[in-house]
Structure formats: C-alpha cells, structure tokens
Amino acid sequence: MRKILIVIDMQKDFVDGALGTKEAVAIVPNVVEKIKRYDIKDVFATRDTHQPNYMETQEGKNLPVVHCVEGTEGWEINKAVAAVLDGATIFDKPTFGSAALCDAILKLSKEEELEIEMVGLCTDICVVSNALMLKAFMPEVKISVDSSCCAGVTVEKHEAALETMRSCQINVI
Structure with a gap:
C-alpha cells in the first residue's frame, strides 16, 4: 500500500502573515x-492562489483580507516547510478545495492501493474542504488528518x- 501525505496551504499568509495565528x-x-x-515522491502540497482582483471575488467579498496573491511573499510556502518540500508535487488552487489535487490522487488510487x-492550514476551511x-x-480509501499538524482560524473552529x-469517516489522529 502506498502512503501519501497531502500538505495543505502552509503559506506565509496563513502561518504568520495576513491571516496567521499563533497556533499556525x-x-x-x-x-x-x-x-x-x-518519500518526497509521495508528498503532495497545495498553495492557495489568488490574483490581484481578490477583493472582487466571491471569497474576497466574504473574507475581505487580501492574502496569498500569486507571486507575493505571503503566497510563498513557509520557508521551513518549503525546505523539506523540495521535489514534492504542488498544486496551485484558486479556492478552498483543489479539483486538480483530487484528480491526481484519484488517478493514483486506480493504479495502486493508497x-x-x-x-496543514486552515483546518476549518481548506483542510476540511480537501x-x-x-x-x-x-x-474506500483510508484518509486521516493529523490534528497536531493542523490549525484553524480559531481553536474552536479547528475542533469543529x-x-x-x-x-464523515476521516480518521483524526
């Protein structure tokens, strides 16, 4: 059985930037x-990726904090995390969940048992969505989330x- 790791949105803006928290x-x-x-071939990551018109989008109107604009420092993966992600497959995603990530993992699941x-971040938005x-x-694929490696917008939302x-039968460890 192939064990894979998915690292969600460990970006500066979510760690210690525009939307960062001490928990992150x-x-x-x-x-x-x-x-x-x-093994790095078994590691997949996502980057929340917005454009300069973020505030005009549906998300921007509901979360009016500019963050993770492509090419900015806040969009970049946290330096410590990026140092160990070298060689991993990274998906840029314009919204909470990544269809491209799901497609890639679904394809793998048809080739071998996973x-x-x-x-990653944030437990209550992008981690839960993905x-x-x-x-x-x-x-039928066993999916688990390591709660010690996740943080939410608030502690309460993380727990929720x-x-x-x-x-939904996702194992929380």
Whole structure:
C-alpha cells in the first residue's frame, strides 16, 4: 500500500502573515517533521492562489483580507516547510478545495492501493474542504488528518472541523 501525505496551504499568509495565528506558527515544526517521514515522491502540497482582483471575488467579498496573491511573499510556502518540500508535487488552487489535487490522487488510487494523511492550514476551511472532496471521490480509501499538524482560524473552529471530518469517516489522529 502506498502512503501519501497531502500538505495543505502552509503559506506565509496563513502561518504568520495576513491571516496567521499563533497556533499556525506552532504547528510548523510538526509539519516539517511529518514531511521528513515520507518519500518526497509521495508528498503532495497545495498553495492557495489568488490574483490581484481578490477583493472582487466571491471569497474576497466574504473574507475581505487580501492574502496569498500569486507571486507575493505571503503566497510563498513557509520557508521551513518549503525546505523539506523540495521535489514534492504542488498544486496551485484558486479556492478552498483543489479539483486538480483530487484528480491526481484519484488517478493514483486506480493504479495502486493508497492511504492518505493530511496536514496543514486552515483546518476549518481548506483542510476540511480537501479532505471531504477526496473522501467523496474515494470512499474506500483510508484518509486521516493529523490534528497536531493542523490549525484553524480559531481553536474552536479547528475542533469543529475535526469533528466534521470524524463524522464523515476521516480518521483524526
């Protein structure tokens, strides 16, 4: 069985930038150590990727904080995480969930048996969105989320997202 790791949006703006939190900063060492446990060919990552017109988008109207604009420092993956992601497959995504990531993982699941582990930011937005998308496309694939390698917008929202994932048969560790 091939075990893969998906690292969601470990970008400067979510760690210690425009939308950063102390909880996000605190998980960086855990995420780095988690990535080191995997062969880099089995590591996939996402980058939240917005354009300069972000504030005009549906998301921008609902979350009016400019963040992760492609090419900016805030869009870049946290330096410590980026140092261990070298060689990983990275998907830029314009919204919470990544259809391209799901397509790639679904294709792999048809070639060999998979087990998926997920980490990253923010638990209650992009982590839960991608976890539920993957589960919907691959209901028989074991998917887990390492809660010590995730942080939410708030501690309460982090916990609520973990509970939502548990309810949808995603293993929370």
